[in-house]
Amino acid sequence: MNRPPSPISLAPGAPANAKPSCANCAARRLCLPSHVPLEDYGVFERMVQRRYQLLRGEHLYQMNEPVHDRLYVLRSGHSKTYHLDSDGQQRVTGFQMSGEFLGLDAIGLRQQRGAALALTDCEVCEISHRRLQQAADQSVPVGAWLRTLLSKELSRQQNATQLLRGGRAEQKFAIFLLRLSWCFAERGGMPDSFHLPMTRQEIGDYLGLTAATISRLLLQLKRAACVDACGRDIVVLDHAGLTAFAHGAAAPAQRQRA
Secondary structure: OOOOOOOOOOOOOOOOOOOOOOOOOOHHHHOOOOOOOOOHHHHHHHHEEEEEEEEEOEEEEEOOOOOOOOOEEEEEEEEEEEEOOOOOOOEEEEEEEOOEEEOHHHOOOOOOOOOOEEOOOOOEEEEHHHHHHHHHOOOOOHHHHHHHHHHHHHHHHHHHHHHHHHOOOHHHHHHHHHHHHHHHHOOOOOOOOEOOOOOOHHHHHHHHHHHHHHHHHHHHHOOOOOEEEEEEEEEEEEEEEHHHHHHHOOOOOHHHOO
């Protein structure tokens, strides 16, 4: 998309007049190798073509759009990826947070396989895949990092497939909440208290369930004192209980009556 550069937030402690860069980005520990010294971040900085803001509800890219040698990293915010089925219905394929890459599934393709939409206001780094590949060819550490990145993306897709194919609806939802809790904690947030950036309809679409089922499951988890929920605000009250439930324990209502 053609968007003029916008002011980009900086990592805590960075000078207010500092130019946004990989070195002063709060998300760098999530998307870049942790062992690289700050003085060597120039190789990654040269891969970034531009940084800009994406408003809630705007597309980062859409289905069948030319790839144009681009990969993306969320510097901040939340997004979802989806595709349209043969009936034109939207099918959510994933949710992303700061530090995560988008567009890896389109490497080597001419057109995007799906679409990416901002669920909140986002800050995005647009990366040249060509420059990334050149750096990987010239640097052993960068090459190893790129292979790790692609391996993580493959693992994410496999985990998503396994989540959708196995278990009861209750297990799927419990696993989803636990993974969200871990992701928020990894980014310095509270693992026991977080705000859902996505709607219940979107969660249900991702898990192969209905919005009504998601509401019912939330109510069951509240009655079992595993979580509390008000709108999109979630409080995990019992991590151990939620984990046991995700592993196939009895439904919350059943455990409550036992």
